[in-house]
Amino acid sequence: MKTDGMFHLFRLAAVVLCAGCLPVAGWPPIPESLDRPGHSGESSPQVTPVIFRLPEKSVPAPAPPAADEPLQLSIEQAILLVLKNNRDLQARQLTPVIAGTFEQIERGKFDPELFGEAEYFKEKASETSRSSGGLYQVAGTDTYAVTGLRQFLPTGTAVEAGLSHERNISNREPELQTARAGLTLTQSLLRGLGPSVNLVAVRQAELETLASLDELRGFTETLVAETETAYWNYVLAGEKIAIFEESLRVARKQREEIELRIQVGVLPEIEVAAARAEEALRVQALIDARSQLEDRRLRLLRLISPSVNGHLDQPMEAVSGPRLELNPIEDLKDRLQLAEKSRPDLNEARLRLQQNRLETIYTRNGLLPRLDFFIALGKTGYADTFSAAFRELDGNTYDFTVGLRLSHILGNRAAHAKDVAAHASRQQAAAAIDNLKQLIRLEVRLGINEVERARQQIGATRETRIFQEQTLAAEKERFDVGTSTALEVAQAQRDLLQIQIAEVETIVNYRIALVKLYLAEGSLLDRRGVSIQR
Numbered sequence: 001m002k003t004d005g006m007f008h009l010f011r012l013a014a015v016v017l018c019a020g021c022l023p024v025a026g027w028p029p030i031p032e033s034l035d036r037p038g039h040s041g042e043s044s045p046q047v048t049p050v051i052f053r054l055p056e057k058s059v060p061a062p063a064p065p066a067a068d069e070p071l072q073l074s075i076e077q078a079i080l081l082v083l084k085n086n087r088d089l090q091a092r093q094l095t096p097v098i099a100g101t102f103e104q105i106e107r108g109k110f111d112p113e114l115f116g117e118a119e120y121f122k123e124k125a126s127e128t129s130r131s132s133g134g135l136y137q138v139a140g141t142d143t144y145a146v147t148g149l150r151q152f153l154p155t156g157t158a159v160e161a162g163l164s165h166e167r168n169i170s171n172r173e174p175e176l177q178t179a180r181a182g183l184t185l186t187q188s189l190l191r192g193l194g195p196s197v198n199l200v201a202v203r204q205a206e207l208e209t210l211a212s213l214d215e216l217r218g219f220t221e222t223l224v225a226e227t228e229t230a231y232w233n234y235v236l237a238g239e240k241i242a243i244f245e246e247s248l249r250v251a252r253k254q255r256e257e258i259e260l261r262i263q264v265g266v267l268p269e270i271e272v273a274a275a276r277a278e279e280a281l282r283v284q285a286l287i288d289a290r291s292q293l294e295d296r297r298l299r300l301l302r303l304i305s306p307s308v309n310g311h312l313d314q315p316m317e318a319v320s321g322p323r324l325e326l327n328p329i330e331d332l333k334d335r336l337q338l339a340e341k342s343r344p345d346l347n348e349a350r351l352r353l354q355q356n357r358l359e360t361i362y363t364r365n366g367l368l369p370r371l372d373f374f375i376a377l378g379k380t381g382y383a384d385t386f387s388a389a390f391r392e393l394d395g396n397t398y399d400f401t402v403g404l405r406l407s408h409i410l411g412n413r414a415a416h417a418k419d420v421a422a423h424a425s426r427q428q429a430a431a432a433i434d435n436l437k438q439l440i441r442l443e444v445r446l447g448i449n450e451v452e453r454a455r456q457q458i459g460a461t462r463e464t465r466i467f468q469e470q471t472l473a474a475e476k477e478r479f480d481v482g483t484s485t486a487l488e489v490a491q492a493q494r495d496l497l498q499i500q501i502a503e504v505e506t507i508v509n510y511r512i513a514l515v516k517l518y519l520a521e522g523s524l525l526d527r528r529g530v531s532i533q534r
Contacts, residue, residue, distance in 0.1 A: 049093035050216060052083050055529030070315040073304075075231050079528055081304035082227045083220070092219055096534065099212040102205040109201075110154060115162075116147040140170035154195040156188035165389065179389035182378035189404075191368040200362045204355050211351040217525065217532055218344035223303070224528065225519045229512050230300040235318045236508040237293035240501060244289050247497045248282035254493070255279050258486055267486075274487035278494065285497075322507045326455050329448050335521055339444050342522035346440060349433050356426040363419035369408035376401040440520070447517035454510035461503040468496045 059076040073081075083089065121142040126135050148162025166178045192198060255275035261267040301312055329335075340346065378399045381392030409415070475492040478484035518524040525531065 047094065047097060049090070050096045050213070051093070051533050052220070053531045053533045054080065054083070068315075070317040072317055072319050073231075074318075075228065075320040078227055078231045078300070078304055079224055079530075082223060083530065085305035086223060086303060087305060089220065089223055092216055096209060096212040096216055099205075099209045100534075103202065103209060106201040106205045110152060112149055112151040114147075114149055117145065119144040138170070138172060140168070140172075142169075143167045154198045156192045156194060156198055158184075158186040160184045165386070167386075175384050177383055177386055177389040179381040179383075179393055180378055181393055182376065184374065184376040186372050186374040188370075188372055190371040191365055192370070197362060197365045200358045204358050207351045207355050207358075211348045211355075213532060213534070214344040214348040214351065218348070220530075220532070221344065221519055221522065221524045224524055224530070225515050227300070227303045228515045230296065230303055231318065231320070232322055232508045232511045234293070234296040234300050234316075235320070235322055236504060237289065237296050238318060239322075239504045239508075240289045241286065241293055243497065243500050243504065244282060244286040247493065247500075248279065248286055250493065251275070251279040251282045251490075254486075254489065271486040274485070274490045278490040281494075322504075322511050324511070326458060326510070328455065329451060332445070332448060335444055335448070335517075336441055338523055339440050339521045340437060342526070343440055343520075344522055346433070346436055346522075349429065349436055353426065353429040353433060356422065356429045359422040360419070360426055363415070363422040366415040367412060367419060369406060372405045374401070374403055374405060443520040444517070447513065447520040450513040451510065451517050454506055454513045457506040458503070458510060461499060461506050465496070465499045465503050468492075468499045472496050 059074065059080065062071060062073055062077045062081070119142075121144075123141075124137070124139045127138050128135060144164070144166045146162055146164035148160060150158070150160040152158050161183050162181075164180045164182075166180075168176045168178075255272065255278075258267060258272050258275045262269055262272055297316055298312055301314060301316065305311055376399070379393050380397045380399065381389045381395060382397070383389040383392050472489075472492040472495075475484055475489050479486065479489050515524065518527055
């Protein structure tokens with residue numbers, strides 16, 4: 001009967017082992033309940049992403065428009081909506097939160113650990129008597145339980161305190177119960193000695209969190225710059241439509257006047273061809289301008305995401321004008337210093353360099369041999385009952401161990417290779433920072449040059465537009481008295497249209513050039529009154 005029981009036990013163990021070798025597809029699916037809030041009696045943790053602090057006197061969010069009414073949107077409201085609604089930004093706001101958890105993970109290595117273990121052993125066997133040579137039956141049971149606390153400290157010290165109990169019952173010997181209280185301390189003397197080495201991972205995790213914030217700031221600045229650029233391009237498209245509509249009205253009026261003169265015999269029939277061609281060109285330009293406005297409306301709405309469902313169908317009207325006060329830039333030195341202080345990618349690179357420096361500390365420590373000092377102290381009580389064994393801990397029995405433990409890998413090539421790689425990465429990061437500084441200085445100078453070019457072009461195109469208006473007026477007067485042709489008037493109108501478009505483009509380009517300059521300086525969010533709050 002007992003033999004059959006053992007056979008069934010071994011057969012069950014074989015089945016379990018074979019089941020563990022099944023492919024993943026052979027196992028049942030993971031229950032959905034494991035992914036539901038409240039599993040195991042615990043609610044899912046509420047994760048709060050990094051938020052943006054807006055200026056105290058920030059503009060209110062635009063009110064939802066009524067049906068079939070356009071969304072009235074200012075540039076300030078566009079920035080507010082992109083910070084609030086952009087899906088890509090919402091996803092990236094969780095990155096610093098995730099990075100911050102690694103700080104706690106690394107600090108968790110120094111948390112105290114409560115441990116416990118319990119064993120039960122039963123034996124029935126035959127042994128040979130040393131005196132008679134005969135066989136005799138031996139039966140006994142052993143139970144063992146231990147509990148305690150262990151902790152690793154940043155100093156390189158491992159401490160463990162434990163309390164154990166053991167009970168031995170045998171048909172050959174009287175029952176014996178043993179209680180023991182012990183304390184063990186192990187201190188690293190070479191490799192792993194001191195907080196400067198053991199806290200490297202913690203410090204690196206802290207730097208990673210700060211780097212993720214700089215990365216988020218850089219992405220946010222780029223997104224805000226993209227939003228402002230999209231907004232001003234949308235404004236430009238609207239301004240172009242207004243100019244093309246007005247030019248079409250003028251071209252149509254000009255064509256009607258020529259047709260009227262032809263009817264009364266003042267002008268020959270051939271003069272109407274140029275006027276009709278000019279009107280057709282205005283219609284073509286207006287079609288392209290309206291298509292461009294729709295394209296830029298869709299791109300801007302995708303960035304600001306004013307609503308989750310159907311927001312791309314939302315009509316929109318930009319209420320901020322592109323014109324602003326024009327001031328020359330005369331503080332190049334201050335802007336270069338600001339860029340070296342504020343650029344998020346440069347600050348992130350500096351943090352990466354600090355991480356590499358910490359890595360060299362860790363790898364240099366790995367070159368040392370392992371030398372540990374250990375000391376163990378215990379008090380033991382022996383008795384035939386549970387309570388008596390613990391009372392005997394006050395007796396004069398004890399054990400004491402002290403010593404050194406040394407280990408070292410001969411050659412230690414892996415540690416040397418890691419150390420060389422860490423130092424090379426550190427030098428590489430330092431060289432990358434120098435290169436990035438040079439690129440940033442170039443970007444700032446190029447940005448200032450573009451802003452100045454756009455500023456000067458505004459005045460130049462304004463003067464050109466005024467002169468072109470005078471030229472068109474003069475050409476019309478000559479046409480009225482018969483000294484000019486409809487073709488020459490159409491050409492003058494076309495030149496005026498081009499310079500009108502160029503004037504609006506230079507104003508918008510100046511706005512966009514300023515945004516790009518602020519982006520190169522790393523000051524765009526600060527200038528918009530936006531800060532990142534952990």
